[in-house]
Amino acid sequence: MPFTLFKGTFTPQFGRPDGDSMRFVPDNPDPLFHLTRRGAAPKVNGINGSVQLRYEAIDTMESRAKDPFASDATASNLNLAGTNGGAQPARGYIFSNQIGPNGRPIAFVFAGDTAMADGSSHFVKAEDLGDSINVQQLALGHAYPLYYDTLFADLRAFCDQAVNAARSAAKGVWAADVTNTGFGWTDDLKQLPPIFPKLWRRLDSYSRDEIFFEPDAPLSNLKAYIESRRDERVFLRDEQRFAGFDDLVEIDGDQVHLTAEPQNMVVVSQK
Numbered sequence: 001m002p003f004t005l006f007k008g009t010f011t012p013q014f015g016r017p018d019g020d021s022m023r024f025v026p027d028n029p030d031p032l033f034h035l036t037r038r039g040a041a042p043k044v045n046g047i048n049g050s051v052q053l054r055y056e057a058i059d060t061m062e063s064r065a066k067d068p069f070a071s072d073a074t075a076s077n078l079n080l081a082g083t084n085g086g087a088q089p090a091r092g093y094i095f096s097n098q099i100g101p102n103g104r105p106i107a108f109v110f111a112g113d114t115a116m117a118d119g120s121s122h123f124v125k126a127e128d129l130g131d132s133i134n135v136q137q138l139a140l141g142h143a144y145p146l147y148y149d150t151l152f153a154d155l156r157a158f159c160d161q162a163v164n165a166a167r168s169a170a171k172g173v174w175a176a177d178v179t180n181t182g183f184g185w186t187d188d189l190k191q192l193p194p195i196f197p198k199l200w201r202r203l204d205s206y207s208r209d210e211i212f213f214e215p216d217a218p219l220s221n222l223k224a225y226i227e228s229r230r231d232e233r234v235f236l237r238d239e240q241r242f243a244g245f246d247d248l249v250e251i252d253g254d255q256v257h258l259t260a261e262p263q264n265m266v267v268v269s270q271k
Contacts, residue, residue, distance in 0.1 A: 003095035003108070004031050007118040010111075012078060012086040014050045019060025019073025019142055020134075021104075022081060023050040024094065031119045032096075032105060038150075038269060039101030053094065054104040055134050057159050059146035059197045061173065064204070069173050069194050073142040080133045082111045095124050098150060101270070106150075109133045126158035138162035141172020144196055145263040149235065156266070163263050182257035185218045196262045199249070202226050219251050233268040236260055242268070 008026040015023040026032065029049065032042040044051050060073040075085070082090035093114050094107035108124065110132055116122070129135050137143035139162040147156050167174045173194035186192060189204055203222075206213055212225040226232075227246040235242050245267075248260045 002121040003097045003124045004035065005093060005095055005114070005116050005118065005120050005122055006031065006105075006107075007093045007113065008091075010081045010083055010090045010092045011048070011050050012081075012083050013089070014045070014048050015052060016063075017074060017078060017086060018063055019070065019077050019137060020055040020058050022053055022077060022109075024053050024092065024105075024109075025050045025089075027118055032099065035096060035105070036098040038098055038106075040099070040103035042099050042105065043103030052104045053109060054100050054102075054106045055137070055143075056106050056108050057145060057147060057151055057155070058134050058137055058143035060137065060143045061194060061197055062200060062204070064190060065197070065200055066190055066192055066194065069142075069176075072172065073137065076137060076140055076142045077133060080111060080136055081109075095122065124155070126154045129155065129158055135159060135162050139166055139171075141166040141169075141174050144173065146198065147263070147266045149266050149268050151266075160263055179258050180261055182252070182255040184254050185256070187215075187218075196258060198245070199258060202229075205229075219254065219256060222251065222256070223249055230270070234260075235266040235268060237264050237266060 006026045008024050011023045011025050029044050042051060061070040063070050078086045081092060090111065091113050092111050094109050096105040096107040098106050100106045108129060138145060138159055145159055145163050166172065176193045178193045179196045183192060206222055206225045209225060212221040214220055223246050226249060232245040233242055234245055248258050250257050250259050
C-alpha cells in the first residue's frame, strides 16, 4: 500500500503537542479523505484547518507520567520539528496511508520542505525513514516502539535498529525502564519509572474503575480488567504466535511486569 505525501505546516500553538503527536495544517487536505479509514473520517478543524497527527511506530510517555521523561519527549518533538520549542509554526511534510480510529492521520513525520509533489503517492522504503521525527525519537530514547500490523515488516526492522541502539546506550527511557523487570503498585502513577505507555494507560484507567479496582488489593483484578476492555491481540515476533495483551501482563505478589519486550509485539488492528 503506497503512502500519500502531504506538505504543510506544524502548528503546535493550535493544540497540546506531546512526544508523538502535533497539529499540522496540510496545504491541501483533500487527499486525507481518500486514505484508508480505521474508524472516523479525518478530523480537520473547521477554523484553522489543522489535523492532529499520530506518529507511526512510536509511543511516548503520557504527559501525566513521570517527569522528565514525558516532558523531554515533547521538547524533543518540538525541537526536531523546528518550532522553536513550540513558539512558532514550521514547515514540514508527512507520509500517511491511513486515518486512525480517532480521525487522526497516522504518519511518518518530517521537518522542512521537500521537492516531491504535494499529494503524490510513494512506496516508502526503510532508508527513507532516517530523517523522520519518528525514528529520531526512537534513536534518542524518547519513544517506545509501538508496532501495528498495518506497518510493513521492513519499516519495523528499520525502527528496530534505532530502538536497539538506544537501549544499548541506555538513552532516555531506557536508562530507567522497568517494563520487563517489574515494578510495584503506587497510588500516584506519576511516580512510576518509565514503562511501556500502553501498559501505563491500562493502569491509569484501571485505577479509576469503580467495579474492578480494589484499593486494598490494587493488583487483584488488573488482568481481569485488561481482558474485559476488549479482545486486544498482539503477535509475538520471536515466538511467531498470537496472544492477548492481558496474557502478557504477569503479576507476582506485589510486582507487575510484561513478559514480552515492546519491540517484540505487533498489535493486531481492530476491524
